[in-house]
Amino acid sequence: MDHHTSDLGFARVDIGRQARQGLPEIVYGPGKQDAEIAAIVTTLIARNTGPVLVTRVEAATAAAVHAAVPGGRYDEAARLLTWREADDIGFRVAVVTAGTSDGPVAAEAAAVATALGMRVTEIRDVGVAGIHRLLAETDRLRDADTVIVIAGMEGALASVVGGLVEAPVVAVPTSVGYGAALEGVTALLAMLTSCAAGLTVVNIDSGFGAALAAYRLTRVSA
Amino acid sequence: MDHHTSDLGFARVDIGRQARQGLPEIVYGPGKQDAEIAAIVTTLIARNTGPVLVTRVEAATAAAVHAAVPGGRYDEAARLLTWREADDIGFRVAVVTAGTSDGPVAAEAAAVATALGMRVTEIRDVGVAGIHRLLAETDRLRDADTVIVIAGMEGALASVVGGLVEAPVVAVPTSVGYGAALEGVTALLAMLTSCAAGLTVVNIDSGFGAALAAYRLTRVSA
Amino acid sequence: MDHHTSDLGFARVDIGRQARQGLPEIVYGPGKQDAEIAAIVTTLIARNTGPVLVTRVEAATAAAVHAAVPGGRYDEAARLLTWREADDIGFRVAVVTAGTSDGPVAAEAAAVATALGMRVTEIRDVGVAGIHRLLAETDRLRDADTVIVIAGMEGALASVVGGLVEAPVVAVPTSVGYGAALEGVTALLAMLTSCAAGLTVVNIDSGFGAALAAYRLTRVSA
Amino acid sequence: MDHHTSDLGFARVDIGRQARQGLPEIVYGPGKQDAEIAAIVTTLIARNTGPVLVTRVEAATAAAVHAAVPGGRYDEAARLLTWREADDIGFRVAVVTAGTSDGPVAAEAAAVATALGMRVTEIRDVGVAGIHRLLAETDRLRDADTVIVIAGMEGALASVVGGLVEAPVVAVPTSVGYGAALEGVTALLAMLTSCAAGLTVVNIDSGFGAALAAYRLTRVSA
C-alpha cells in the first residue's frame, strides 16, 4: 500500500487526490454504513486540508455521522454533508432549472459548488414553453463564469441557454417526466445531440457531477 | 368484394376512402412497380373525384408513371406525384424547420399540404441555438391555422414553438444528426416529452404524416 | 423579471400564457408541496381570467389545496383539480378506449377537455379483438370534431379508428399490458407507425396531453 | 458419428429429421456456396423420401444448383428451391397481408406451405386503415384451417384477424415501414401484445417460419 492511499479494510481512501486534483476525494454515501462514512470522513479530515463532502446522505445517516465527526453541516435538500467548506473563490456559477421538479438536482449542484468555494446564482423554473421567462434572465446568465443547466423531459432548455451564452455550459438531464421520458434517458440523448455547439453533458440527475465539472473549470485560471 | 374496394390483383384499392374521409387513398410509392402505381392511380382517378397523390417517388418512376397516366405533376424535392391538386381552401399551415438538413422532410410536408388545398408558409432554419431567428418570426407563426415543426438532433424547436402559438402544433422528428441522435429516435422521444402542452407527434421523417394530420384539422371547421 | 411572469421564489408562474395561448398555465401536481400548489393556483386565479387546472393530484392534496383556495372542484378518477371551468364551446370530442384498464387515462382526458369547455362523449371498451363493438359506434365516432383514442398493449384501435373517421385523431398509448408491452412503449411505437394516415400521438398515459391537443384544435375555428 | 447424421465436412446433415419430425431438414441458403447447397440437397434427396427445400436463394444460385441437381423448381418471388413437392394434403392455409410491400414475405410463406402439401389461399392488401376490405373477406378467413397474418408498420391486422376467426393464427411481423417501425421490431412487439387471445408470433420477415408452424399444425390431426 503506497502513502497516497489509506486502507481502512472496508475502503481504500485516496489520500493523494487533493495533491493530484486540488480536492480531497468526495464520498458517495449510498451503500455505506454510518460508521464507515464516519471513519472515511475522519481519515480525509486528518490526512487532507481541503473541504470534505459526503453526497446523497439521508437525514438519519447525517445525524449519526455528525455525532461521530463533529463540525459538519448538513443540507437536507441537497442531501449533502460537509466539513471545512471552502472560502469564496469568486468563480460565478449559474444553476438554471427548467421546472420545479428539477429542484433536488439543482440543490445538490448548488450546495456542492458552494462548499467548493464557488459563488452560485440560482435561476429556477425557466423552461422553454414560456421562453420569455428565460430571456428575461439573459443578463444574469451572461454574468456567470459557467452555467449548469438542469432539465428533465425533453431537456430543450440546454440548447437555448447554450445559444445565449459564451461561457461553458454543463447540461444535467433529470429523470423528471414519465412515459417516453424513459427516466431521464430522453433528456440525456437530447442534450448530447444539442444543436448548440460546445455543450457538455453529465449523468442523469448528477448535480454532483456538474458541480465537480465546474470545479475543474476553476482550475483553468488558477 | 364490396363496392368500396377495387381489387387489382396485386392491390386492393380503397375506393371508399374519399366518402369516408374526404380524400382518396394516398399511394405510398416504395415497393411498387411503375406499372402497379400507374394502374392504382388510374383507378383512383376514375373512381374518385379528389386529388390523387403518390409519395416517395424517385424521378425515373415519376417519368414512367407520367407516361402512362397523363396530366400529373412531379415535385422532385418532395418526391411527390400529383393529379387534380385541390383548390385553395384558405387553411394556413406554417412549415417550420430547425436546419437546412431538414429540408426534404419540409418539402414533402409542404407539397402534400399544397396539393390538398392548404396555403403553406415555409419558415426555414430557425433552430433554437440562435433563438432570435425564431422570435423574429413570431407573428408569422401566430398567423397560421396550424404549425408543422420539423427538427432533427434534439428536436427542441418543437417545444419553443409550442409555447409561442395557440394553434395546433404537429411535430415531425427527422433523422438528421449522428451518434446519440439514433437516426431520429432522440428527436422523436424529445418531442413526445415536450414541456409545451398539447403538441402532437408523427413518425420520423414523415412530412407526409404531418400534412395529413393538418388535412384532418381542415375538416373540423368544414 | 417581466410582467408576463410572476416569481413566487419556488416557481415562476407564466402569467402571459393566457394571452399567448388562450389558456392559463396548467399546473402539473407531482413534486410540488400542497402550499406551493395553493400559491400557484392563487396567482393564476388572480392574474388570469380563464380556467385553472392542476393535474395528477391525489385526494389528500386536493383536500389541502381546497382548504386554502376555495371554489375548486376535484375529480378523483381523473385526479384533476379545477377552478372556473369553461362554458361549453360546442366542440365535440370523442374519448375512445380499447379496454377497461385504460379508464384512468380516459378519465383525465375527458375531465380536462370538459373543464376547457369541450363536449365529451366517452366510448369505452371497444378493443379490436371484437371489432363489431367498434363498428357499432361508427356514427358516434363520425359525429365528433376530434377523436382521442386511448389504448395499451398493441394499440391497434388507433389505426382502425383512424381509417373510419375524417376528423383529427389523437392517439394516446397507455402502459396497460405486461412483458413485451414494455410499459407503453410498444403501443407508442405502434401508433407512430400506424397505417392510417394523419394520426398524431402524445406521450404514454397522457390523457392531459391529448385533451390539450384537442383544445388547440378548438382555436382553429375560433 | 451416428447414422442419423451425414457429415459432409463443411456441414452435418440431419438425416434423422424426417423420422423425427415428418419432414427432411430444410436448407437455409445464405452463407452457403452453390456447390455446398448442391451437395446437401443431393444427400437429402438420397437419404430421405420427402420434399427437399432451400430457402432465400437468389436466381443465380438457383440456376447453379439446378444444373448440379436436376428435377428442382425455383420460385423467384419466394426465393425458394424445391424438389419432390408434397401432394395436396387438404389442409387449408390463408395467407393474409396488410399491404403490397409485405408481398415477398407472403410469397415465401405461400410457396413453402404449398411445397409441403398445404392448400394456400392468398388474401392481399387488407390493412386495417380500410377495415371493410378485411371484413369482406371474413368467410374466406373462416374457411381456413389456419391463418398466417403478415404485416409491417404497427401490425394491427393480426389483432383484428385474431378476433374474427377461431382457427390458429400465426402472425409474421415484417420490416416494412420506416422510423419508429424499427425494421420490424415495432410490429413484432405489437403482435406479441395483441389483445386477441391465442395469437402466436414468429420472427420478423419469416414467411418460412410461419409456413413451418402451419406444417406442424397439420401433424395434429395426422
Place this chain on the structure above:
Amino acid sequence: MDHHTSDLGFARVDIGRQARQGLPEIVYGPGKQDAEIAAIVTTLIARNTGPVLVTRVEAATAAAVHAAVPGGRYDEAARLLTWREADDIGFRVAVVTAGTSDGPVAAEAAAVATALGMRVTEIRDVGVAGIHRLLAETDRLRDADTVIVIAGMEGALASVVGGLVEAPVVAVPTSVGYGAALEGVTALLAMLTSCAAGLTVVNIDSGFGAALAAYRLTRVSA
C-alpha cells in the same frame, strides 16, 4: 349497440365471441373491481353456454367473486377462476418447464388448458444444462398433440424441444432470471430466433396466451 355485445356501462362484454371463436370471452382480472368482475361473469354465464374464466385473480378477489357468483372454482397457483369447465376433448397438451421458478406460468397454462377441456401432462424442471433430464422424457413429449415450452433466462429449452417433436410447439418466455435476462426480453428474443423451425412464441409470462393458442389448435380437427 348490436346484440353481440352487452354493455354494462363500465365494460362492453363480447357476447358474440363464443359463436365466432367457439369460446366465451375470457376476463383479464387486473384493474377490475370485484363487483365488476362478478357482473361480467354473470353476463357471460347467462348469455353463453361455454366455460367462463377469469385470469390473474388474487385470493381475496376470488373469494369476493365466488360470494357473488356461486358455482365457481379457484386455482390459487394458477390465479384462475372458472365456471362450467369443459369436458375432456381428448387433446393432449404437454406443459414443459426449464426450472422450478417457471412454475407459476406453467400453472396458469395448465389450468386454462384443463378448463377448456384439454388433457394436460406436466414435465417440469428439464432445463438444458442437464440435457439427459429432457431426453428421458422424449416419449412423453412425442405423445402430445401440442407442446407448450416455458423457460426464462436464455430460453434454450424451446429450441431443443422444437427439434425433438413434430407437433406444434408454443414457446413462452418467462421473466425468470436477472441482469442480462432483462425481465424476459432475452428469452423472448431467443425463442423468436430459434434454430428449430416452426416454433411460435407468445408474450412473456403468458401461460394464458399459450393455452389459448393450444385451444385454437383443437379447432383444426374439430
Place this chain on the structure above:
Amino acid sequence: MDHHTSDLGFARVDIGRQARQGLPEIVYGPGKQDAEIAAIVTTLIARNTGPVLVTRVEAATAAAVHAAVPGGRYDEAARLLTWREADDIGFRVAVVTAGTSDGPVAAEAAAVATALGMRVTEIRDVGVAGIHRLLAETDRLRDADTVIVIAGMEGALASVVGGLVEAPVVAVPTSVGYGAALEGVTALLAMLTSCAAGLTVVNIDSGFGAALAAYRLTRVSA
C-alpha cells in the same frame, strides 16, 4: 426417469452432474420454498459426495433450512448456504472490486470460490479514478491463478487489470450506479468491448457465475 436424475415432484435434481462436471448441482434459492430447498439439499447430500451449495438465500430461509438439514454453514454477506465445503486445492483466485458498493457481489464470488476449495485473495476498492491504488497491488494480482474483476458504473477496472496480468480474467459487471449505468447494462457492454484482449464476462451481479467459471479453470490442470 434415468438414474442420473432424482425426481422430487416439484424439482428434478441432476444427480449426474458431479460425475459429468466434478461438482454437484448448485441450488438457486429464489422462488423455492424452505422445505423444497431442504429436500433438494438432502437429496444432493445423499446422492453425491461433493460440496452442496444454495445461493441467494436470505437469513430466515437459511435458519429454516439449517433446522431441517444439519451440518450446514451460512455466510450472510454472501447469502450462501453450504454443506461439505471442499478442502483447499491450492488454486489462487484474486477477487478485485472497484468500489465498496460492489461488496455483496464480491462476497458471493469469494464465498462460492472458497466453498469449492479455491484460495481467495480480496483486493477491494481499487477503482481506476485513483489508478495508483490498483498499481500498488500489481504483485498480488500477478500471483493469482485467475482474477475476478467486479465493477459497476463504467466497469473500466476490468480493462486495466486485463492489461496487467497474464492469467484468465473474469469480469463481473454490477448494477452499482444510476442513470446511464442502466442497472449494470453499461458495465456489461463496456466489459464485453474491452480493449484488453482475452477478458471474458459473466452476467450482471453474478459473483456466483464468476466463481463457477474459476472452478472450471481448476479442472484444466486437474
Place this chain on the structure above:
Amino acid sequence: MDHHTSDLGFARVDIGRQARQGLPEIVYGPGKQDAEIAAIVTTLIARNTGPVLVTRVEAATAAAVHAAVPGGRYDEAARLLTWREADDIGFRVAVVTAGTSDGPVAAEAAAVATALGMRVTEIRDVGVAGIHRLLAETDRLRDADTVIVIAGMEGALASVVGGLVEAPVVAVPTSVGYGAALEGVTALLAMLTSCAAGLTVVNIDSGFGAALAAYRLTRVSA
C-alpha cells in the same frame, strides 16, 4: 428579419453569434450544396471578423468552395475548411486517444481547436490495456489547461485520465469497435457513468463538439 440574421433563402445565417458567443457560427457541411456553403461562408466573412469554419467537408467540396471563396485552408484528415484562423491565445489543450482508429475524431478536435487559437498537444494510442503508456505521459497531461479524451470500445481511458489531472476533461466516445460496442453507444454510456468525478461528455465521434467545449473554457479567464 432582425439585423442579427442574414436570410439567404436556403439558410438563415446567425450573424449575431460572434457578438453573443465570441465566435462566428460554424457551418456543418453535410447536406449542403457547394454553392450554399460558399454563400454562407461569404456572408460570415463579410459580416463577422472572427475565424470561419466548415466541418465534415470532403475533398471535392473543399476544392469547389475554395474556388468560390479564396483564402481558405483545408485539412483533409480533419475534413475541415477554415478562413481567418485565430492567433494563438495560449490556451493549452491535450488531445488524447486510446487507439489509432480514433485518429479522425482526434484530427477534427485538434484542427478546430487550433483554428480557434488554442495550442494543441496530441497524445496518441495510450489505451488502458497498456497503462504504462498513459502514465508515461502524466506530466504532459497535467500541463494542459484542458484535456480532450477520445476513445471507442469501452472508453475506459476517460476514467483513468479523469483521475490523473485536475483540469477539465471532455470525453468523446467514438464509434470504433464492433458488436457490443453498439456504434459508440457503449463508450458514451461508460463515459457518462465514469467513476472519475467531474468528467463531461459530448456526442459520439464529435471532435468538433469537444473543441467547441474547450473554446468555451477559454472564455472563463478571458
Place this chain on the structure above:
Amino acid sequence: MDHHTSDLGFARVDIGRQARQGLPEIVYGPGKQDAEIAAIVTTLIARNTGPVLVTRVEAATAAAVHAAVPGGRYDEAARLLTWREADDIGFRVAVVTAGTSDGPVAAEAAAVATALGMRVTEIRDVGVAGIHRLLAETDRLRDADTVIVIAGMEGALASVVGGLVEAPVVAVPTSVGYGAALEGVTALLAMLTSCAAGLTVVNIDSGFGAALAAYRLTRVSA
C-alpha cells in the same frame, strides 16, 4: 517515453506486453494503412521473441504487408496474418459451431489458437435443433482442455455444451440470423443468462477474443 513502449508516431507499440502477459501485442488490422501495419509488425518482430499476429486483414493488405515483411503466413478464411507461430504446447481447444454460417468466426478462433500453440479440434454444425449431432460428439468435447462455443440466432448451443463438460467454456455469440437476432445481441444476451453455470462470454463475432481467453487459460498451469 518508457522503454516498454516504441513510439512510431502514428502508433505506440506496447513492447512490454510479452514480458507482462507472455505474448506480444496483437495488431487489429482495420483502420490501419498497409505501411503502418508493416511498421508495427517489424517493430514487434524486432523487439519481442514471440508470435506476431494481425487480425481482420483482407487479402490485398496481406499481400502488401507480406511484401514488406517477409516470413509471414496468411490464412484467408481467418483473415489472419502471422509470423513466428508458436510450437505446439499441448493444450487442447475444441472449437464448436452451431451452423455453417458461423464458420468465419470459428476460422478466426482456430487460426489464432493454433498460431499461439494450442491444439485445435473443430466440431462443426452441431446446432441443438438436432441434438443427437452434438451428443454424438460428447467424448471429443470432454477431451478438450477448453471449449469455445460459437453460435448465432438464439445461441442455445452454449448452454447445452456448458452442461456436458467440466472444462472452461467460452461462448462467442455471432451476428448470424435476422430480425429479432438483432445482429448478435440476442445470442449475446442469451449466453450471458445461460442456465449452465460458469460459462463466460466474449464480444459478438470475436473469434479472436475467445482464442485469447483460451490462451490465458494455458498460463494457469504454465
